[in-house]
Amino acid sequence: MSTGWQDAVDQDLVRNAGARLALFTRGEGAYLWDVDGRRYLDFLGGIAVTSLGHAHPVFVEAVARQAATLTHVSNYFATPPQLDLAARLKTLAGAGPSGRVYFGNSGAEANEAAFKLARLHGGAARPRILALRDAFHGRTMGTLALTGKPAMQEPFGPMVPGVEFLDSTVAALEEAMDDRVAALFVEPIKGEAGVLELPDGYLAAAREITARHGALLIVDEIQTGAGRTGAWFAFQHAGIRPDAITVAKGIGGGFPIGALITFDGASDLFYPGTHGSTFGGNALATATALAVLAEIERAGLLENAVVRGDQVRDAIDAMASPLVAATRGRGLLIGVALRAPVAAEIVTAAQRHGLVVNAANAETVRLAPALTIGDVEVDEFAELFSRALADVAVHTPTLTTEASA
Incomplete structure (x- = not known):
């Protein structure tokens, strides 16, 4: 895995932000690729910016x-x-x-x-x-x-x-x-x-x-x-x-x-x-x-935001993770409220599985994908996010025990 870029970040950029999580080199639709060619599902959208996804022909x-x-x-x-x-x-x-x-x-x-x-x-x-x-x-x-x-x-x-x-x-x-x-x-x-x-x-x-x-x-x-x-x-x-x-x-x-x-x-x-x-x-x-x-x-993306937002929330509810307390927000601006301050750990685990999300704070994971997402992206998100939650839940035994009691 290429890591030299991390040294360049540390040496050349003002340290007003934390360590960069990846070096992305291109994007298409709801996906990003890093410098090593690995693909990620982008469910952050540059923090609610890339409305049409990446490299949309109209854009x-x-x-x-x-x-x-x-x-x-x-x-x-x-x-x-x-x-x-x-x-x-x-x-x-x-x-x-x-x-x-x-x-x-x-x-x-x-x-x-x-x-x-x-x-x-x-x-x-x-x-x-x-x-x-x-x-x-x-x-x-x-x-x-x-x-x-x-x-x-x-x-x-x-x-x-x-x-x-x-x-x-x-x-x-x-x-x-x-x-x-x-x-x-x-x-x-x-x-x-x-x-x-x-x-x-x-x-x-x-x-x-x-x-x-x-x-x-x-x-x-x-x-x-x-x-x-x-x-x-x-x-x-x-x-x-x-x-x-x-x-x-x-x-x-x-x-x-x-x-x-x-x-x-x-x-x-x-x-x-x-x-x-x-x-x-x-x-x-x-x-x-x-x-x-x-x-x-x-493209009817206002309506799509409502439909896909409901699908994403339903998918999270279906995971029945002991870490998830509730979902918040409207349309495709979604906060996943957690029962423990492990949002950063979930973000890291999600990235390991090829999913980009964000920790709005210690107890909330934020989702803000492109307004263009459809069934394929929602299903893939559900699979990847479920894996990330499971990874972190393993290291949160108190919650896991309480949820199963």
Whole structure:
């Protein structure tokens, strides 16, 4: 097995991440191949990014066609794919004619723009911004201030001021809200916290409470958007109309792009000079995202996310593993809740068997495969994941004994 690349990682890359788990050299559909030619079933999808899988013909053709035509002109100018994608995102989000779109290159950049939107709305009269504990909105200094994870913030304090963190309950929101709040930031499903859904009715209540006090409701759809939960955006399951949403990851299918989509009065808050990005919304990124979204719709992948998500959950339930407590999430964003803090061990065992998954935290395995998966991939996942669970269960005798008692 080739290992020299691990030395290169250690010597040449900044140590902001742990050891890399493999050196992948190509992908096709739901599969990846490493430097030694071994094939893996990819049930992480680059963390909910590769919506169409790897090397999808639509993605490849869109990149090649646009790269041969026009790639970048800066934000002093507009291009047809940029305008077309903005109009398409407004339609998919239900923003209507009053909606507007700001383009960046990532989810963190989209949330930075949303943070500025909240400040523009609040001004001196509304200095407070509310966010939820255990939510994740990014690692820049601004988005880290919105991220309710003290361990992530601690090395970089002091944080950007004004952000307060709440429990994810309507009662906590009612207690915290007043007319000095500029905005509430929420994830419909907290992916990094273990794929945790908000309580039933929370988004509807949050919409009513924020509107009553004149605060913005900003929904982070970076991991949940682009059809992953069975709707274009997860907030649509609740039937609400937010003031803004942020999107990234799956809309580009693997090409870096992020966006802030504003609704109604929030669309008038930015004015020239308040924000910008050299690469944001360039022709290559927006043309690729247009093609990805069109293929998601053409191939019926929102419906597929629902059907395949149910199949994956049923398959996990059928394993009857003593390690598995429950499954969480919606569509093809799934968290496997464990009865012991062995998620990392399961990830390692899965990779030995040729399956790529992720530990969202010590007690949750996260699944976010391509929206294109079918029966073959679900069946293969079930076989490989069952083997990984069995491997780890052998070394967790207390749970195994309790489950059989």
